[in-house]
Amino acid sequence: MSEPSIISERRDRVLLITLNRPGQLNALSADTIAELNALLVPADKDPSLGCIVITGSEKAFAAGADIKEMQDKSYQAMARQDYFAEWETFARLRTPRIAAVNGYALGGGCELMLMCDFAIAGRSARFGLPEIKLGVMPGMGGTQRLPRLVGRALAMDLILTGRTMEADEALAAGLVARLVEDDAVVETALQAAQTIAGYSKPATLLARDAVNRADEVSLSEGTLFERRVFHSLFATSDQREGMTAFVEKRPPVFTGN
Numbered sequence: 001m002s003e004p005s006i007i008s009e010r011r012d013r014v015l016l017i018t019l020n021r022p023g024q025l026n027a028l029s030a031d032t033i034a035e036l037n038a039l040l041v042p043a044d045k046d047p048s049l050g051c052i053v054i055t056g057s058e059k060a061f062a063a064g065a066d067i068k069e070m071q072d073k074s075y076q077a078m079a080r081q082d083y084f085a086e087w088e089t090f091a092r093l094r095t096p097r098i099a100a101v102n103g104y105a106l107g108g109g110c111e112l113m114l115m116c117d118f119a120i121a122g123r124s125a126r127f128g129l130p131e132i133k134l135g136v137m138p139g140m141g142g143t144q145r146l147p148r149l150v151g152r153a154l155a156m157d158l159i160l161t162g163r164t165m166e167a168d169e170a171l172a173a174g175l176v177a178r179l180v181e182d183d184a185v186v187e188t189a190l191q192a193a194q195t196i197a198g199y200s201k202p203a204t205l206l207a208r209d210a211v212n213r214a215d216e217v218s219l220s221e222g223t224l225f226e227r228r229v230f231h232s233l234f235a236t237s238d239q240r241e242g243m244t245a246f247v248e249k250r251p252p253v254f255t256g257n
C-alpha cells in the first residue's frame, strides 16, 4: 500500500493536517485532494471541531499541483474529468482553516493556501503562481482569489511573469497574515487555531460567512447580510454567555449553542 498523501492529528478541538509527499515537495496529486475531502467533508459537520491547520514540510508547503500526473493528459481528459473540480469541495468547507507555510507555496500550493482563511508563514517561505512557465495558467482558483487578496496589479505581475515572491513582500501585500521564524510557524498556527476553536462556533462560522460574502456581493448587500446574521446570533446561548461573562468579569464558557 502506498503512503498516505496527508497525515492528520487531532489536538483537542483542532485538526492538524500535514501534507506528506516530501520527496515531491508535497506536489498535490489526485490522491491528495481525494484524501483531504474524505477526511474533511465528514469532519466539517463535527460540532467539536473548531479549526483546521494545514501545513507541509520545512522545504515546501506544496510546490504545486502534480506536474508528472498532468504531463500527458489531453484536453479531452482534463475537461471530461473536470480536473481540479474536487478542490471546490475543499474550498467550500465551513470550518476555519489556517495555512502554516514553510518553504515553497507555488502554483496549486499557493492556491491551496488561498483556499484557507489566512496564512501564517515562516521567513523562508516563497510564494508564486509559476504555471505560465509550464505553458499553462493557474487552475485551482489563483486567478480569482489572488487579485481579491492582493489587488489586480500584483496578481497580474505574479501570474504573468511567474516570479517568486519572498516572505516580506507577501506579508506587505497581505497574502499572509503573519510572518514568524520558520520553527515557530506550526506552533503559532496551532495557537491561533486553539484561540478560534475556543470561541462560539456559530459566531465563528457566521463571521467567516460574512467576510466571504464580501467577494460575492455589493457593499450594501454585504452589510445587510452582516447585520442579519449578527441579529441571528442573539438566538444563541453563547451570545448570552459571552456578554454576561464580560459584565461579570469572568472568562466565558461557550458551548456552541
Ligand code: CAA
Pocket: 023, 024, 025, 027, 028, 063, 064, 065, 066, 067, 068, 104, 106, 107, 108, 109, 111, 130, 131, 134, 137, 138, 139, 140
Ligand atoms: N509536481 C510534481 N513533482 C514536483 C513538483 C510538482 N509541482 N515540484 C517538485 N516536484 C518534484 C521534482 O520533480 C523532484 O522530484 P524527483 O526527485 O523525482 O526529480 C522533487 O520534487 C524535488 O524537486 P526539485 O529537484 O525540483 O527541487 P529544487 O529544490 O531543485 O527546486 C522548486 C524546487 C523550485 C520548487 C522546483 O521543484 C519547482 O519549480 N517545482 C515546480 C513548481 C511549479 O511549477 N508549480 C506549479 C505546478 S502546476 C500547477 O500548480 C497548476 C495549478 O494551477 C494548480
